């Protein structure tokens with residue numbers, strides 16, 4: 001099922017790259033008196049079209065910065081970030097990028113329905129009622145279309161965020177700890193649901209997470225970063241068929257990969273070779 005490998009950043013040859021970061025460095029200037037903080041240095045990652053890649057790494061290694069660069073919210077200090085062959089901002093301008101972050105704010109005064117419909121309105125498109133209904137059903141909220149966020153649980157709100165990120169059927173979906181604030185049981189259930197939803201559409205996805213089991217359950221490949229300044233330490237291919245359910249998470253191969261990745265993350269060298 002698995003194939004642990006050297007940190008080659010790419011999918012197999014011939015795959016069309018949906019996301020490509022090459023030699024990316026990012027320095028943050030905190031104040032004029034202090035040295036810039038080097039968050040990333042020489043970071044490479046290639047995500048093939050239709051691939052699900054999870055990014056793991058020690059706290060502060062630059063995972064969110066990577067995602068924010070793919071989303072066009074940060075620019076690299078050096079190196080290049082290409083998404084679907086163009087710049088992230090070009091993809092954003094065409095509404096082809098879906099983003100769900102842990103703190104993705106839902107409109108508090110709007111219903112679940114209106115929150116999921118928001119991307120259509122922002123793109124100046126007619127709201128296709130059937131599509132909104134399907135999205136709400138997909139994330140298990142068909143009975144809550146009229147509920148406002150404060151009437152819903154944290155898990156339900158995260159499902160709305162994910163439905164909203166998928167609303168325009170984006171070319172690339174970016175998920176930053178989307179279930180980070182949830183209890184372990186809810187998180188596990190949503191992981192299984194997201195895996196099932198993803199297996200139907202296979203949207204190119206990059207997920208940032210601290211949860212090794214979540215990464216192995218959901219991803220085709222898991223990228224492990226070094227400590228700050230972050231670079232790619234290791235790529236793990238998870239070749240198990242989809243959809244992956246409880247059987248997969250109970251199998252010894254799943255636990256073998258999880259253990260290997262946990263050991264890498266525990267390595268005080270941060271996985272540097």
Ligand SMILES: Nc1ncnc2c1ncn2[C@@H]1O[C@H](COP(=O)(O)OP(=O)(O)OP(=O)(O)O)[C@@H](O)[C@H]1O
Nearest residue numbers: 028029030037039058059060061062063064065066
């Ligand atoms: N806008 C910013 N200005 C200054 N420093 C920043 C900024 N954004 C991130 N950093 C710094 O860059 C480093 C990487 O941050 P980032 O949030 O990408 O890490 P992370 O791996 O996602 O962390 P965590 O796992 O703890 O969420 C951190 O040291 C952080 O303090």
